[in-house]
Amino acid sequence: MSTINEERPADALRAHDAAARRDHEETRPLGGIAGWVDDRTGGTKGVSTLMKKVFPDHWSFMLGEIAMYSMIICLLTGVFLTFWFIPSMTQSPYDGSYVPLQGVMVSDAYRSTLDISFDIRGGLLIRQIHHWAALIFVVAVFCHMARVFFTGAFRKPREINWVFGTILSLLACIEGFAGYSLPDDLLSGTGIRAMNGFVQSIPVIGSYMAYFIFGGAFPGELIIPRLYSLHILLVPAALVGLFTAHILLVFLQKHTQYPGPGRTNNNVVGYPFMPVYIAKAGGFFFIVFGVIALISAVVSINPIWGYGPYDPSPITAGSQPDWYMGFADGALRLLPGFLEFVAFGFTFSMNIFPGSILLLPIMWTIIGIYPFVEKWVTGDDREHHLLDRPRNAPARTGIGVAGIVLYSVLFFAAGNDLMAIKLHLSINDITNTLRVLFFIGPPIAYWITKRICLSMQQYDRDKVLHGRETGTIWRHANGEFEEIHAPLTPRERWHLVQQEVQEPFVVTETTDAHGVANPVARKDQWRAKLSHFYFKDRVDPVTPAELEAAHHAHGPALATEPTETEAAETEASEPAIERH
Amino acid sequence: MKALAARRRHPAAIALLILVGLLVTGGAYSFAAPKDANASAAAADTVAQGKTLFLANCASCHGTGAQGTNEGPSLYGVGAAAVDFQMSTGRMPMTSPNVQAPAQQDIKFTSDQIAAIAAFVASLAPGPAVPDQQYTTVIEPGTQENNEAIARGGEIFRVNCAMCHNFAGAGGALTRGKYAPPLQGIDPVHIYEAMVTGPQSMPVFSDTNIKPASKQQLISYLHAIENRPEQGGMTLGNLGPVSEGLFAWTFGIGILIGCAIWLGKKAA
Ligand code: HEM
Numbered sequence: 001m002s003t004i005n006e007e008r009p010a011d012a013l014r015a016h017d018a019a020a021r022r023d024h025e026e027t028r029p030l031g032g033i034a035g036w037v038d039d040r041t042g043g044t045k046g047v048s049t050l051m052k053k054v055f056p057d058h059w060s061f062m063l064g065e066i067a068m069y070s071m072i073i074c075l076l077t078g079v080f081l082t083f084w085f086i087p088s089m090t091q092s093p094y095d096g097s098y099v100p101l102q103g104v105m106v107s108d109a110y111r112s113t114l115d116i117s118f119d120i121r122g123g124l125l126i127r128q129i130h131h132w133a134a135l136i137f138v139v140a141v142f143c144h145m146a147r148v149f150f151t152g153a154f155r156k157p158r159e160i161n162w163v164f165g166t167i168l169s170l171l172a173c174i175e176g177f178a179g180y181s182l183p184d185d186l187l188s189g190t191g192i193r194a195m196n197g198f199v200q201s202i203p204v205i206g207s208y209m210a211y212f213i214f215g216g217a218f219p220g221e222l223i224i225p226r227l228y229s230l231h232i233l234l235v236p237a238a239l240v241g242l243f244t245a246h247i248l249l250v251f252l253q254k255h256t257q258y259p260g261p262g263r264t265n266n267n268v269v270g271y272p273f274m275p276v277y278i279a280k281a282g283g284f285f286f287i288v289f290g291v292i293a294l295i296s297a298v299v300s301i302n303p304i305w306g307y308g309p310y311d312p313s314p315i316t317a318g319s320q321p322d323w324y325m326g327f328a329d330g331a332l333r334l335l336p337g338f339l340e341f342v343a344f345g346f347t348f349s350m351n352i353f354p355g356s357i358l359l360l361p362i363m364w365t366i367i368g369i370y371p372f373v374e375k376w377v378t379g380d381d382r383e384h385h386l387l388d389r390p391r392n393a394p395a396r397t398g399i400g401v402a403g404i405v406l407y408s409v410l411f412f413a414a415g416n417d418l419m420a421i422k423l424h425l426s427i428n429d430i431t432n433t434l435r436v437l438f439f440i441g442p443p444i445a446y447w448i449t450k451r452i453c454l455s456m457q458q459y460d461r462d463k464v465l466h467g468r469e470t471g472t473i474w475r476h477a478n479g480e481f482e483e484i485h486a487p488l489t490p491r492e493r494w495h496l497v498q499q500e501v502q503e504p505f506v507v508t509e510t511t512d513a514h515g516v517a518n519p520v521a522r523k524d525q526w527r528a529k530l531s532h533f534y535f536k537d538r539v540d541p542v543t544p545a546e547l548e549a550a551h552h553a554h555g556p557a558l559a560t561e562p563t564e565t566e567a568a569e570t571e572a573s574e575p576a577i578e579r580h
Numbered sequence: 581m582k583a584l585a586a587r588r589r590h591p592a593a594i595a596l597l598i599l600v601g602l603l604v605t606g607g608a609y610s611f612a613a614p615k616d617a618n619a620s621a622a623a624a625d626t627v628a629q630g631k632t633l634f635l636a637n638c639a640s641c642h643g644t645g646a647q648g649t650n651e652g653p654s655l656y657g658v659g660a661a662a663v664d665f666q667m668s669t670g671r672m673p674m675t676s677p678n679v680q681a682p683a684q685q686d687i688k689f690t691s692d693q694i695a696a697i698a699a700f701v702a703s704l705a706p707g708p709a710v711p712d713q714q715y716t717t718v719i720e721p722g723t724q725e726n727n728e729a730i731a732r733g734g735e736i737f738r739v740n741c742a743m744c745h746n747f748a749g750a751g752g753a754l755t756r757g758k759y760a761p762p763l764q765g766i767d768p769v770h771i772y773e774a775m776v777t778g779p780q781s782m783p784v785f786s787d788t789n790i791k792p793a794s795k796q797q798l799i800s801y802l803h804a805i806e807n808r809p810e811q812g813g814m815t816l817g818n819l820g821p822v823s824e825g826l827f828a829w830t831f832g833i834g835i836l837i838g839c840a841i842w843l844g845k846k847a848a
Contacts, residue, residue: 059844066836099721100804103728104735124811135828143833186738186747187820280843287839295832300812301824306748314738317745317752323825415822417753426757
């Protein structure tokens with residue numbers, strides 16, 4: 001009970017304020033804890049918009065969620081590991097419960113990881129969850145990226161988020177590499193050794209850099225503590241921060257959706273965040289956790305006790321990095337040794353440097369700038385909230401597949417030794433084949449993919465014009481056979497005719513009024529060339545006139561396109577529509 | 581041995597060989613005779629039997645005097661250990677020319693026959709003998725001393741063998757289709773013999789290189805890791821990060837995408 005006398009004489013002077021005050025009190029929507037919080041933060045407004053946010057439903061939109069959840073799982077299990085892990089390279093004899101290592105000199109990092117595995121209850125399971133979640137995290141990130149790329153979800157206004165995603169994927173790989181290096185077993189030590197070599201391969205400054213990073217000669221005592229700081233502090237902080245920005249942008253810009261009846265560039269058809277989507281998403285978190293925990297419970301990962309402690313003299317067959325760094329390892333395996341040369345008293349290790357050091361920034365830069373390149377070529381400054389079906393962007397899809405092939409060649413090269421054993425082939429032949437594939441694989445993949453896309457579009461056209469094949473064969477009186485085609489419903493047809501078609505850009509003026517070559521025109525010519533490359537081959541969707549003509553031939557009546565609400569009604573139970 | 585092989589066609593070689601042979605057999609005889617004349621007679625029998633077997637099965641490639649041909653190397657000085665290893669693991673007689681003679685399951689020779697051929701080959705020039713039990717009995721874990729011996733064997737294994745045979749003895753690739761085979765389920769005697777004879781691309785680990793007692797520790801380590809329960813679960817062949825990555829890309833993401841599709845199909 002307040003003891004303040006609220007009746008102040010001065011109130012009489014402000015009598016006209018009373019109504020406003022009453023209004024405010026009456027509209028306060030919440031009681032209880034929510035009300036208490038709202039009174040102090042005013043958060044209800046934001047939260048309620050958030051709750052009403054609409055999300056479209058499609059399995060491919062959940063790839064990002066898989067990535068998010070496995071990252072969260074890494075964070076949680078990682079905290080558990082920090083309780084016991086000792087990031088130190090101080091040596092002492094092992095006396096834990098793993099017999100085949102007893103009495104061997106090991107570092108604290110290695111010993112503590114062995115202890116986590118053998119002497120701490122649940123430790124091995126958590127370690128395996130941590131590592132499996134890490135692998136699956138990066139797999140999911142790459143799949144998510146591929147989904148965004150092939151559907152054109154990176155177009156305006158989402159270019160920034162594409163760049164964020166690119167950096168996130170790079171950070172994820174770095175985070176994984178740092179973690180992989182921590183336990184100080186033979187494999188991770190070999191990885192650090194390789195990194196030391198990579199840094200040294202940087203022309204001129206390499207050896208200084210290596211000394212700087214390792215705090216002296218390899219291996220020293222500093223690298224694991226340093227990687228530990230990166231692994232548990234710097235990179236996770238950057239990951240979480242950037243991830244938050246990433247997801248915030250998704251909320252602000254709203255999610256894209258696949259084209260469909262009633263779905264336009266100006267709305268989102270789906271389910272509200274609260275209560276439907278959050279239930280689905282929350283449930284999915286537990287599914288992801290469950291699956292990863294199950295895998296970790298039955299499948300071993302990184303059995304560090306088998307590798308033994310790191311020691312610079314041994315090495316094991318099958319020394320590879322975790323998969324997300326495999327492509328760089330593969331590049332090293334493909335680079336021929338004769339590329340190394342000496343000039344001006346320096347050794348230029350061009351058999352190592354391009355694959356180990358240059359490749360990463362080059363690859364991620366290309367990924368990062370792609371949206372801007374495409375935008376420059378198309379000259380398209382509109383916002384896009386409807387996704388492309390990959391077949392309707394044949395050149396982009398082709399480029400994507402070519403990129404994947406290029407990456408895969410490098411990726412498989414990292415496993416050339418295992419392919420040699422398992423397939424009974426010569427490792428030299430495999431390496432040479434992959435070297436050739438590195439150059440010819442991507443163009444071939446581009447060409448084939450583009451052809452497939454175009455023929456799928458052609459098929460769509462035929463389907464719209466002539467209907468769906470029913471498998472029913474009619475025999476006419478004159479003995480002629482004919483397959484009956486059923487006309488498409490307007491709903492079905494909508495998917496097949498909704499796309500836009502772009503024509504190649506043509507340069508009209510190459511010189512200015514005075515006949516002087518125009519520098520802008522030179523740029524335009526480049527643009528025209530690229531635009532030609534993108535849009536020269538195309539299949540136009542069926543126009544209403546064509547459809548009309550076809551129907552005259554076939555008979556059935558034309559149905560009209562469903563309206564937004566009609567379409568929404570046919571969606572599952574109670575969808576929501578949000579407008580931009 | 582190389583110098584010997586190169587000069588074996590020299591006219592003096594035969595005379596020299598006979599001289600050496602006489603000296604060696606004479607020396608050996610004078611050494612063995614006082615003890616047990618029967619034993620040496622039996623040994624001579626074995627060598628003779630071995631020679632017959634050798635001429636029938638091996639001479640086509642290794643030459644009638646085991647001096648080597650274009651099809652197979654000279655066997656001078658490879659010792660009984662090499663023959664025992666090559667034949668008991670089914671590598672010899674080699675069935676068809678290949679980058680590497682593969683180990684085979686069914687062995688067409690009895691252990692007596694193998695011992696006979698081994699004795700014959702050993703009689704040609706001195707070489708490593710089939711190791712005796714002392715160093716091929718496996719040290720079992722239990723006492724601290726034994727545990728540390730096994731762990732020591734692990735260190736020797738990682739330093740000398742893991743680069744070809746992989747950390748868990750799962751095998752690895754060498755150049756041009758050659759490979760280091762997996763080391764699971766190999767008889768301790770054969771592991772020992774492989775070390776002292778260095779079959780094909782494998783280097784020889786002589787007794788000065790790795791002492792017999794260390795070889796025994798190494799063998800015990802291989803035995804110990806083979807007989808340990810798999811704490812972590814299925815090992816995916818112990819092939820390292822490649823098989824793990826493959827698993828993540830197939831089963832891992834596959835199951836999760838399956839769940840996503842299922843959830844996406846569910847009406848809200
Ligand atoms: C977010 C992405 C993360 C990735 C991709 C990742 C990846 C990895 C990997 C691959 C390892 C090697 C594990 C092994 O050998 O079994 C590892 C180890 C480790 N991680 Fe992470 N990690 C992440 C986050 C974290 C976080 C947030 C923490 C702590 C707060 C953490 C703490 C540790 C520790 C202490 C180890 C060493 C112990 C061990 O190897 O068992 N990690 N990490």
